[in-house]
Amino acid sequence: MALMEVRNLVKRFPVRGGVLNRVIGHVHAVSDVSFDVHKGETLGVVGESGCGKSTLGKMLIRLIEPTSGTIRYEGKDITTLDHVELMPFRRTMQIIFQDPYSSLNPRLTVRSLLREAIAFHRIVPRAEMDEYITNLIRKVGLRADAADKFPHEFSGGQRQRIGIARALATRPEFIVADEPVSALDVSIQAQVLNLLMDLKDEFGLTLVFISHDLKVIQHFCDRVMVMYLGRAVEMMPCLDLDEQARHPYSKALLGANPIDDPSDRRPLTILQGDVPSPFNVPKGCPFTGRCPEVIDRCREEMPPAVSHSDGHLVACWVASEGVAECQRGA
Amino acid sequence: MTGRLLRSRGARKFRRNRLAMAALGVILLYFATAVFLFFGGVSMEATKERVAPKHTPGFFQTPDLDQRLAFAMHFISEVDSATRLASRRDQHPHDILVEKALAERRPARLEPQRYDELLDEAFGILEEELDLVDNIADHPELEPRVERVEEIAAAFFPMPTGWEGRAYWSRTFLGSDAAGQSISIRAIYSIKVAFQIGLITSVISVLFGSLLGAAAAFFGGWVDHAITWVFSTLSSIPYLVLLSVLIVVFFGTIFDDPERPFLSLVPIYVAFCSTFWIGPCRVIRGETMKIKELEYVQAATAIGFGRVYILLKHVIPNTAHLMFINFSLLFIGAIKSEVILSFLGLGVKGQASWGIMIRDAKDEVASYFFWQIGAATFLMFVLVLAFNIFTDALQDAFDPRHVD
Ligand SMILES: Nc1ncnc2c1ncn2[C@@H]1O[C@H](COP(=O)(O)OP(=O)(O)O)[C@@H](O)[C@H]1O
Ligand SMILES: [Mg+2]
Numbered sequence: 001m002a003l004m005e006v007r008n009l010v011k012r013f014p015v016r017g018g019v020l021n022r023v024i025g026h027v028h029a030v031s032d033v034s035f036d037v038h039k040g041e042t043l044g045v046v047g048e049s050g051c052g053k054s055t056l057g058k059m060l061i062r063l064i065e066p067t068s069g070t071i072r073y074e075g076k077d078i079t080t081l082d083h084v085e086l087m088p089f090r091r092t093m094q095i096i097f098q099d100p101y102s103s104l105n106p107r108l109t110v111r112s113l114l115r116e117a118i119a120f121h122r123i124v125p126r127a128e129m130d131e132y133i134t135n136l137i138r139k140v141g142l143r144a145d146a147a148d149k150f151p152h153e154f155s156g157g158q159r160q161r162i163g164i165a166r167a168l169a170t171r172p173e174f175i176v177a178d179e180p181v182s183a184l185d186v187s188i189q190a191q192v193l194n195l196l197m198d199l200k201d202e203f204g205l206t207l208v209f210i211s212h213d214l215k216v217i218q219h220f221c222d223r224v225m226v227m228y229l230g231r232a233v234e235m236m237p238c239l240d241l242d243e244q245a246r247h248p249y250s251k252a253l254l255g256a257n258p259i260d261d262p263s264d265r266r267p268l269t270i271l272q273g274d275v276p277s278p279f280n281v282p283k284g285c286p287f288t289g290r291c292p293e294v295i296d297r298c299r300e301e302m303p304p305a306v307s308h309s310d311g312h313l314v315a316c317w318v319a320s321e322g323v324a325e326c327q328r329g330a
Numbered sequence: 331m332t333g334r335l336l337r338s339r340g341a342r343k344f345r346r347n348r349l350a351m352a353a354l355g356v357i358l359l360y361f362a363t364a365v366f367l368f369f370g371g372v373s374m375e376a377t378k379e380r381v382a383p384k385h386t387p388g389f390f391q392t393p394d395l396d397q398r399l400a401f402a403m404h405f406i407s408e409v410d411s412a413t414r415l416a417s418r419r420d421q422h423p424h425d426i427l428v429e430k431a432l433a434e435r436r437p438a439r440l441e442p443q444r445y446d447e448l449l450d451e452a453f454g455i456l457e458e459e460l461d462l463v464d465n466i467a468d469h470p471e472l473e474p475r476v477e478r479v480e481e482i483a484a485a486f487f488p489m490p491t492g493w494e495g496r497a498y499w500s501r502t503f504l505g506s507d508a509a510g511q512s513i514s515i516r517a518i519y520s521i522k523v524a525f526q527i528g529l530i531t532s533v534i535s536v537l538f539g540s541l542l543g544a545a546a547a548f549f550g551g552w553v554d555h556a557i558t559w560v561f562s563t564l565s566s567i568p569y570l571v572l573l574s575v576l577i578v579v580f581f582g583t584i585f586d587d588p589e590r591p592f593l594s595l596v597p598i599y600v601a602f603c604s605t606f607w608i609g610p611c612r613v614i615r616g617e618t619m620k621i622k623e624l625e626y627v628q629a630a631t632a633i634g635f636g637r638v639y640i641l642l643k644h645v646i647p648n649t650a651h652l653m654f655i656n657f658s659l660l661f662i663g664a665i666k667s668e669v670i671l672s673f674l675g676l677g678v679k680g681q682a683s684w685g686i687m688i689r690d691a692k693d694e695v696a697s698y699f700f701w702q703i704g705a706a707t708f709l710m711f712v713l714v715l716a717f718n719i720f721t722d723a724l725q726d727a728f729d730p731r732h733v734d
Binding site: 058061063083086087090091093094095097098099102103104105106107116117120121152163166170 | 339624625626628629630631632633634635636643644647648
């Protein structure tokens with residue numbers, strides 16, 4: 001059984017406007033997304049900015065209420081739990097944010113922000129608190145004297161380490177890492193990523209790793225889910241991503257990645273046009289406007305997720321043509 | 331929370347601002363004076379005591395002969411009535427005069443017959459020489475005679491020396507008002523009521539307004555609608571109207587008793603607070619709108635903290651700088667409003683206030699007596715200026731939207 005099962009998850013944000021400030025439409029941030037997260041794996045979620053990755057990630061840990069759909073964690077539907085029932089899951093599921101600056105309360109020292117979380121969930125007895133905090137700070141690669149400093153005394157990379165420490169403070173099992181290194185200098189991105197992966201192994205975490213950079217995902221994740229305009233368009237193991245990617249959008253993303261091997265002469269598929277607004281999405285496949293392989297059917301009907309091989313789902317009419325058993329995925 | 335504020339980058343920026351530090355010094359000086367007055371450093375009676383004849387000018391302006399004579403005769407007539415009473419009661423005149431010590435000037439103890447001699451001389455000069463002219467001020471040749479009368483007055487009530495002399499000077503160096511009360515004492519005493527009103531109304535308004543504003547933005551929904559509705563409605567009522575209504579409501583109750591200076595201010599507190607909280611409420615509501623979307627608030631939610639805890643621990647402390655700026659703005663707003671209300675006769679009753687002094691000075695200004703209005707406006711001006719500089723510097727240092 002999967003650790004987390006997500007079914008038909010939808011999030012629409014109302015858009016208000018006009019003199020009366022009435023709801024004049026909706027942003028379809030996440031539309032009908034279904035997938036599983038297996039225990040101990042790292043699931044990458046990739047897509048352009050604004051495609052709904054953060055919204056999805058925050059819904060998984062109930063920071064954003066889904067409009068519809070279900071999320072089961074260890075078999076239990078957590079979408080309908082109230083504040084009190086959610087408490088054990090709050091301890092178990094944590095998040096690492098993108099922005100190292102706005103993700104730390106400027107008025108709390110590292111110690112007080114960690115202690116707050118640890119004391120709230122009674123992770124360790126009071127007497128062992130200081131030792132636990134010191135250990136945690138060391139684990140994320142900071143010096144013990146960082147405990148009594150304020151966030152503004154740290155660099156972006158160090159702050160991100162503090163954010164990781166906070167996420168680990170409650171001994172969670174499941175962590176959503178929402179573009180944890182996108183805001184950092186390239187030179188320290190790798191350090192923080194490696195730290196994250198080491199900690200994942202050490203604590204046996206299950207990770208949902210969100211990024212707009214397919215290369216990073218390829219490097220660190222077991223499976224990848226490609227999102228486009230609020231929809232999951234392809235889901236596959238990372239291992240043979242380059243060869244196996246079927247969806248035109250995934251292929252375009254791979255093409256947009258800088259290529260390590262200069263002898264690789266694959267033609268670059270350059271994406272044409274702009275991302276359509278998630279406000280009033282066209283019917284049919286959302287990628288039609290920019291797709292190089294578009295056919296008439298794409299404009300009429302949203303393609304279902306079709307299993308191409310074990311664990312490889314593609315939502316594309318063209319790519320799925322000829323795949324015999326057109327079964328709905330997940 | 332405050333410690334954090336004092337160590338912040340903003341605080342360092344503020345400390346580098348020389349002008350702002352000077353303004354802070356001035357404010358602290360006023361504050362120390364207010365505390366001193368509040369704990370009875372100067373009694374309220376001292377503000378009502380007759381220290382000199384009416385409209386005595388201050389230190390650098392020489393009074394004309396008319397005024398000098400009136401001033402001297404003020405003492406002499408006291409002695410005159412005291413000696414009469416003394417002879418009837420068969421007492422020493424000094425025993426009666428000691429009870430009538432005028433300000434810091436104490437009566438001298440003379441031989442009993444000396445009182446009559448000097449009084450006769452003084453009244454002689456007055457009746458035979460000075461009363462003959464219409465306006466002594468137009469007759470400079472009479473100055474030696476006026477001086478003699480002054481000497482006699484000083485014989486009865488010698489000018490105090492040493493510390494007593496200084497105390498006497500401090501009461502008279504800015505002159506006296508129409509009732510002979512010390513302008514310097516009254517102007518300084520007014521700091522007390524100004525600070526009392528300023529502090530009480532701004533502290534209550536800022537705390538109340540910020541809490542409501544933060545709650546409105548943070549909880550949204552009907553809480554926000556209700557609070558927004560209340561402040562939009564209230565802000566359309568000028569506090570003068572509100573105050574007039576309150577004064578009618580409180581008319582004749584213990585809140586309308588000049589003998590109870592503290593309680594008689596209650597209508598002002600109520601009127602000010604009920605409109606002043608709107609400013610901080612709006613500002614903090616806007617700031618909370620921003621803060622509640624920040625990731626550290628989401629992180630706190632992800633840990634599982636309750637909404638109220640997050641509001642109190644993670645949101646409101648991060649609006650402290652704005653509360654501070656608003657406090658400073660409201661404080662000075664309250665003081666200015668107090669002065670205007672007292673000027674209109676709606677404000678402070680039964681104690682000295684700059685507004686009352688300015689109102690009393692209305693008629694003096696027409697006859698070129700500027701000491702009272704000058705003293706009141708000067709003290710107020712310095713305080714308001716210092717506070718404006720201070721608030722500006724606070725905004726520079728703590729409010730990122732405020733460009734320098
Ligand atoms: N609170 C919100 N209210 C309205 N629209 C939102 C809100 N949060 C996100 N959106 C919209 O939803 C879409 C997806 O946003 P997001 O999940 O942040 O994308 P990503 O993380 O992939 O960049 C965007 O178009 C964004 O404007
Ligand atoms: Mg995002």
